[in-house]
Amino acid sequence: MQIATLLSQKKAAILGRWLSMIYESYPPETAIFLRKEKNRFDNPAGYRISEGLEGLYGTLLQEMERDQVMACLDEIIRIRALQNFTPSQALAFIFLLKIVIRQELAEEIQKENLAAEILDLESRIDGLALLGFDVYTKRREKIYEIKANEAKRRVSGLMRKTGLTEDGLL
Amino acid sequence: MAKTPTPAELLPGLSYKPPEKGWMDVKPDFRPGTYCNPAAPKWMEWINYPYPAARSIPEDNWELPKDWKEIVLQGMEDRLQRFRSLKVFFDICVRCGACADKCHFFLGTGDPKNMPVLRAELLRSVYRRYFKTIGRVLGEIAGARDLTEDVIKEWFFYLYQCTICRRCSLFCPYGIDMAEMTLLGRELLASVGLNIDWAMASVAQCYDKGSHIGAPPQAFKDMVDFLAEENERITGINTMPSINRKGAEVLFVMPSGDYFADPGTFTMMGYMLLFEHIGLDYTLSTYAAEGGNFGWFISHEMGKRLNAKIYAEAKRLGVKWILGGECGHMWRVCNQYMSTWWGPVDFLEKPVSPITGTKFENASVHKMVHISEFTADLIHHNKLNLDPQRNAHIKLTFHDSCNTARGMGILEEPRYIINNVLPEGNFVEMPPNTIREKAFCCGSSSGINANENMELRMQGGFPRANAVRFVHEKYGVNHLGCICALDRATLPTLLEYWVPQVEITGISELVGNALIFPDELERTTDLRDRDLVGFGELAEEAGEEEE
Numbered sequence: 001m002q003i004a005t006l007l008s009q010k011k012a013a014i015l016g017r018w019l020s021m022i023y024e025s026y027p028p029e030t031a032i033f034l035r036k037e038k039n040r041f042d043n044p045a046g047y048r049i050s051e052g053l054e055g056l057y058g059t060l061l062q063e064m065e066r067d068q069v070m071a072c073l074d075e076i077i078r079i080r081a082l083q084n085f086t087p088s089q090a091l092a093f094i095f096l097l098k099i100v101i102r103q104e105l106a107e108e109i110q111k112e113n114l115a116a117e118i119l120d121l122e123s124r125i126d127g128l129a130l131l132g133f134d135v136y137t138k139r140r141e142k143i144y145e146i147k148a149n150e151a152k153r154r155v156s157g158l159m160r161k162t163g164l165t166e167d168g169l170l
Numbered sequence: 171m172a173k174t175p176t177p178a179e180l181l182p183g184l185s186y187k188p189p190e191k192g193w194m195d196v197k198p199d200f201r202p203g204t205y206c207n208p209a210a211p212k213w214m215e216w217i218n219y220p221y222p223a224a225r226s227i228p229e230d231n232w233e234l235p236k237d238w239k240e241i242v243l244q245g246m247e248d249r250l251q252r253f254r255s256l257k258v259f260f261d262i263c264v265r266c267g268a269c270a271d272k273c274h275f276f277l278g279t280g281d282p283k284n285m286p287v288l289r290a291e292l293l294r295s296v297y298r299r300y301f302k303t304i305g306r307v308l309g310e311i312a313g314a315r316d317l318t319e320d321v322i323k324e325w326f327f328y329l330y331q332c333t334i335c336r337r338c339s340l341f342c343p344y345g346i347d348m349a350e351m352t353l354l355g356r357e358l359l360a361s362v363g364l365n366i367d368w369a370m371a372s373v374a375q376c377y378d379k380g381s382h383i384g385a386p387p388q389a390f391k392d393m394v395d396f397l398a399e400e401n402e403r404i405t406g407i408n409t410m411p412s413i414n415r416k417g418a419e420v421l422f423v424m425p426s427g428d429y430f431a432d433p434g435t436f437t438m439m440g441y442m443l444l445f446e447h448i449g450l451d452y453t454l455s456t457y458a459a460e461g462g463n464f465g466w467f468i469s470h471e472m473g474k475r476l477n478a479k480i481y482a483e484a485k486r487l488g489v490k491w492i493l494g495g496e497c498g499h500m501w502r503v504c505n506q507y508m509s510t511w512w513g514p515v516d517f518l519e520k521p522v523s524p525i526t527g528t529k530f531e532n533a534s535v536h537k538m539v540h541i542s543e544f545t546a547d548l549i550h551h552n553k554l555n556l557d558p559q560r561n562a563h564i565k566l567t568f569h570d571s572c573n574t575a576r577g578m579g580i581l582e583e584p585r586y587i588i589n590n591v592l593p594e595g596n597f598v599e600m601p602p603n604t605i606r607e608k609a610f611c612c613g614s615s616s617g618i619n620a621n622e623n624m625e626l627r628m629q630g631g632f633p634r635a636n637a638v639r640f641v642h643e644k645y646g647v648n649h650l651g652c653i654c655a656l657d658r659a660t661l662p663t664l665l666e667y668w669v670p671q672v673e674i675t676g677i678s679e680l681v682g683n684a685l686i687f688p689d690e691l692e693r694t695t696d697l698r699d700r701d702l703v704g705f706g707e708l709a710e711e712a713g714e715e716e717e
Contacts, residue, residue: 024183029282031183033271041601044277044636078667079632082625083280084199088180095177096184142667143203147624150663155383157435161396 003105003117007061010104017100019053022076022093025085045079052076056094060124066131073128073135081139091136094129098122193288194295194315198327200227203625204279206330206618208232209370214363216374217472221363232323238362239317243300245361249354250301256354259346260297263290269338269348274611275331278629286338286348289328293355296321326364329355330618331626334467335572335611352616357469365468369617372464376476380459381426387456393429394454397439401682404699406691409442411454414487418453419524421484423538424495425462425655428676434658436697437496437676444545444678447685448525448553452493458483461500462655466507467617474511477503481512484537491521492538496676498573498654499615501540505578509536526551540574542583542653545681549590555686558593560693562703564680566597567638567647569661570609571654581606584653584677591677591684598645604637614660627660628667635668642672649675 007014023031023046037043052075059069073094080090101121102109109118152159178184211222223233235241250257269286271277276284283289291313298305298314305314315321334349359365375384385393391413398410412418424441428434445452458479466473484492494504509515518537521530528547530539548554568588574580588597604610613630641647650661650672661674683696694705 021178021184025181026183026280027282028183029285030276030280034280037271039603041604041633041637041640042271042277044633045280048636082278082629082632084201084204086180092177092180099178143624143628146628146663146666147621149666150660151621153662154431154659156432157393157397157430158389160432160435161393 003114003121004061006105006108006114007057007101007121011057011061014097014100014104015053015057017104018057018093018097019050021096021100022049022053025089025093048079049076056097056128059128060121069128070131070135073132074139077132077135078139081136082143087136091129091132094125094132097125192310193283193291194310196283197320198283198324200323200327201625202622204331204623205327205626206366206368206620206623209365209367213367213370213374214365217377217475219363219365219370220361223363225364232319232364234319234322234362234364238319238322241361242317242322242358245358246297247301249357250297253350253354255347255350259290259351260294262344263287263294263346264344266343268341268343269346272338272341274333274335274337274613274633275626275630278613278632279331279626283324283328284331286332286342289332290346290348290351292321292324292328293351322359322362322364325355326359329359330366331630333572333611333613333615333618333630335615336576337572337608337611340576340607353466353470356467357471360469366617366620368620369464369467372617373468373472373476376460376462376464380457380479382460382462382464383426383430385426385430385459387459390426390429390456390459393435394438397429397435398442400697401439401443404691404695404697405443405687405693406689407443407446407687409439409446411442411445411452413454414456415453416487417489418487419451419490420453420493421458421480421487421489421491422452422454422493422495423458423461423480423500425497425500426460427462427655427659428495428497431659433662433674433679433698434655434676436679436682437658439697440676440678440680440682441495441541443682443685444548444554447555447687448548451524453487453489455483455487457486461494461497461504463500463503464617466499466503470507473503473507477508477511480504480508480538481515481517485517490519491533492518493521493541493544494538495541496653496655496658496678498571498577498656500655501580502573502577504538505536505540508538523547525553540578540580540583540653541678542574542580542587545678546583546586549587554681556591556681556684557686558591558596558684560683560696560702561592561596561680563696563700564592564596564649564675565645565647566592566649566651566675566680567600567641568597568605569600569612569634569638569650569652569657570606571652571657572609572611572615574653575609576607580653584651587677587681588651591680598641598647600637600641604633610634610637612654612657612660612664614664615656619656619660624663628664631660631664632668634661635664638665638672639669642669647672649673651675651677651680653677 023034034046040047055072208225214222295315304312332352336349339347372382376382401409428438465476520534521539610633614627
């Protein structure tokens with residue numbers, strides 16, 4: 001049996017466990033809430049993270065455009081890039097998928113001799129993590145950019161009046 | 171020496187279960203980006219606030235006065251006597267948790283101390299320790315704790331992670347008002363010299379020069395002139411208002427963001443066009459040139475000091491009543507505090523619209539009408555000549571600003587205006603659990619729209635942005651409307667991070683776009699110089715589509 005088929009069959013279990021591990025990186029009270037509240041507007045972080053994870057999982061099942069992959073990563077990373085995590089903690093969730101897959105498919109990996117396939121899969125998860133660095137950096141740059149833009153906007157009416165916008169200063 | 175950590179080991183919740191700690195033992199993490207800088211001493215000196223000092227959050231020593239503890243406890247005792255509400259809020263909470271997941275800061279940061287029930291507990295625990303027998307005797311078992319410097323630091327961190335939006339109060343079965351507690355907690359902090367720089371600088375500038383931005387009267391007049399010139403350039407209509415004119419019927423007061431910062435400036439242009447359209451006898455004031463009131467974010471006393479100018483100027487100019495622009499907290503202060511502070515307001519008349527004759531009974535005490543009430547009444551009486559097609563390029567959703575919506579019940583008026591100035595089908599509501607009384611806050615109000623705490627603000631505004639993104643993706647919404655100047659200042663930044671395809675607009679700007687004047691120039695752009703549908707690039711795009 002191919003690993004892609006196994007990943008499809010065990011999607012719910014693997015995704016559920018992966019999501020659970022991410023929630024556990026929050027304080028216990030918060031983890032309970034993220035897991036429990038199902039309304040996408042009352043629990044925006046839980047919703048966006050689960051959507052992003054599902055998308056990322058999809059990238060392992062079928063080929064996708066790079067933009068789509070980046071968008072799935074961004075869904076989660078743009079939240080974690082703001083929250084109380086170091087960069088390594090913000091991105092560690094991607095690597096957790098390896099643990100989940102090894103645990104969930106332990107029996108099949110041994111029985112079906114999937115060593116080569118699992119190596120390839122794990123390499124692609126590493127690739128996701130590397131792309132995650134790009135997304136994380138872009139998000140942090142975005143924070144500095146919006147800080148600068150807001151500072152300009154505070155007096156932007158005045159700047160327009162004095163014509164400074166036309167000089168490219170704004 | 172230690173092994174290089176695995177990814178799971180980097181995450182505390184996964185690699186090991188941290189020892190169970192009570193909330194009292196978990197200290198706040200003052201990570202840059204999540205807190206506001208303490209106020210520079212010069213601002214505090216300008217307004218004679220106590221204990222100015224050059225403070226730094228990362229330093230252990232926060233330069234508290236020697237008798238800080240006595241000052242805070244005495245301050246708490248005073249407030250418990252003055253505000254019965256505070257004592258009730260402290261005593262009545264049964265920790266049911268209904269509020270716990272309703273705060274945008276909890277939803278965004280994931281920090282349990284941003285659950286309103288726990289944020290209140292930061293203050294309540296001290297109250298129990300010093301003002302309740304059970305707390306004095308049983309201490310921590312009864313949820314009481316000593317007042318220490320660490321507790322003060324925790325207050326500073328979390329009381330400036332509350333935007334006084336009151337969403338939690340809506341869900342509390344007892345109606346406990348977290349905003350009230352936050353405001354009084356901030357007063358206690360201010361009493362020992364702890365204020366935030368962004369709010370304090372705005373307050374000092376406003377007190378000294380007349381507006382939060384520190385613009386002198388000449389600069390105010392200069393900007394008003396410029397915006398009138400812009401109106402004339404785009405519409406051909408002269409909208410130049412009078413300034414400081416005695417004997418005008420109405421004094422118009424707006425937040426300073428409306429004449430200095432885009433996109434508020436376009437809202438200001440909209441007000442001016444509207445008043446010209448109906449021939450309103452109004453004047454602006456260089457003294458009451460700031461409707462906003464950052465003083466209220468620091469203390470009731472400072473809110474009162476900054477607010478004094480509005481009635482004083484209305485009296486000096488001899489106007490009949492006051493009209494207020496699109497601002498959230500300004501409106502709350504003017505509507506709910508102003509007449510209590512200064513009343514009875516017997517030098518003004520009960521507001522009556524000179525155009526429709528409508529008596530604004532709701533404003534009979536404080537004598538001030540909100541621009542949305544005023545405009546909706548004009549439209550209702552068919553007094554405005556409007557062309558909604560001039561807003562055809564705008565697909566709008568509406569953000570209920572906390573103070574006007576949840577605080578004051580101004581829910582229908584802006585929607586009524588929107589439905590009359592936009593083409594049918596161009597207004598889309600966000601999901602019901604995110605609007606009206608349940609609206610999610612912008613995440614940057616109550617004086618915390620500083621630059622240095624940007625990460626915190628983006629987290630706090632995440633639930634709001636999440637709903638905006640939904641209507642953008644589902645219905646193609648490209649504008650978010652609001653009737654609050656702080657929203658106009660901070661939502662562009664929020665959406666630049668979360669939903670960059672959506673722009674912010676005031677509602678009076680849309681009115682200004684739609685107004686038809688008899689002698690106007692042919693309108694080809696909106697007030698932002700963007701092509702109207704049928705003109706310029708938008709016409710070319712339409713042509714290409716047809717081909």
